[in-house]
Amino acid sequence: MDPVRNPFAPGAGQRPPELAGRDKEVDAFEIVLERVARGRPERSLVLTGLRGVGKTVLLGELRSMAVRAGWGAGKIEARPDADLRRPLSAALHRAIRDLAVRHRNPERVDEVLGVLKAFALRASPDGAKLRERWQPGIDVPVKNGRADSGDIEIDLVELFTEVAELAADVGTGVGLFIDEMQDLRPDDVSALCAACHELSQSRAPLVVVGAGLPHLPAVLSASKSYSERLFTYSRIGRLDRVDADTALLAPARREEAAFDGEALDSLYERSGGYPYFIQAYGKAAWDAAPTNPIGGRDVTVAAPEAEAELAVGFFGSRFERATPAEREYLRAMAELSDGRDEPVVTSGIAEHLSRRASSLSPARDSLLKKGLVFSAQRGQIAFTVPHFGRYLLTQT
16 A cells, blocks of 8 residues: 555554544533533543553544634643643643633733733742743733742632633633643642632633543542542543444545455454554554555554554553563563453562562552553552553563
8 A cells, every 4th residue: 555645654642543432522522612601510521541542632632622612722741740830831821822812801811811920930949040930931911919829729729710710701611631630749639629629619611621541530539539529530441343443444445445354353453442553553554555455464464563663662662661670560460460451469469579568669659650550449550551561471
């Protein structure tokens, strides 16, 4: 097949050629947009799932929906141990600029920007020299006395209120989209929950949409006991056979090509229905196929190329982040699960390695922090990356 026309060529990590299997989440968010536009209360949304299921892609699609609806929309990618003020300031600056296009009172917009600037400037530590202070790039005078107390919980409530009122002026809302939400610092998670709670009480038109690993609900619950009432949780999993086939057939059809039944069987078996892998195997099969339609033999020929790319870019990049002690822990997990995407008992890992459980705690805690594993439930641990155990069993 012509590699120039390969609809899967952009590769994993970018938007797939077909957003298949997420109609439920898209439709639900459409209702959120409509309810907020009518002044109805609505909970914020949290998407959870393993790596490679397309959470980031779906988050981007929901953000695009908000923009098309005339909302102010900003996006953050949380990073471990990073301060929230800077990325949040940039995201809300973008959201306010979206709203400013429709707002009839420039002075009111500048007033809210001034509050945002005051909030942002608190990101610089007390006592920092002038040249070391971070400048948020907001070209309006600072409006002191609002969202600048230094207490992130108080400041978030005040800032969100200001931005939400600006959106209400033009009859729309604000969406704050947070990827890798589990990596927010505990104080920031607590502040975010408190702000969402406060705004839900006043029916303010601001919605937080977060995406993260499967243990994100536990992170939120540990921060605020009422978090389960603040968010609608949506578990994003692998695609079923029908949707996985659609993810392959729809973009191929746009290029006047197809996959035969044998190819689709093989691709689903190899990918496990995970969107990241579907795209990787689909790209390789397209490049390997000499004729149309793409057949099962083409998939067999192409599979090693796809697996080599996954081994480097998807699995290997994560494995390289682990220390020797952490790699030992990961391999033990893979051996105990026989490479399947299943949780293992933490006490079994200690027994498997002939070690005391307490001696393995530092490695486990570090792997949790790095996002390579998650606690499936008390006393169990699982990979955040699908097929990671299978990959590890192939490594010497």
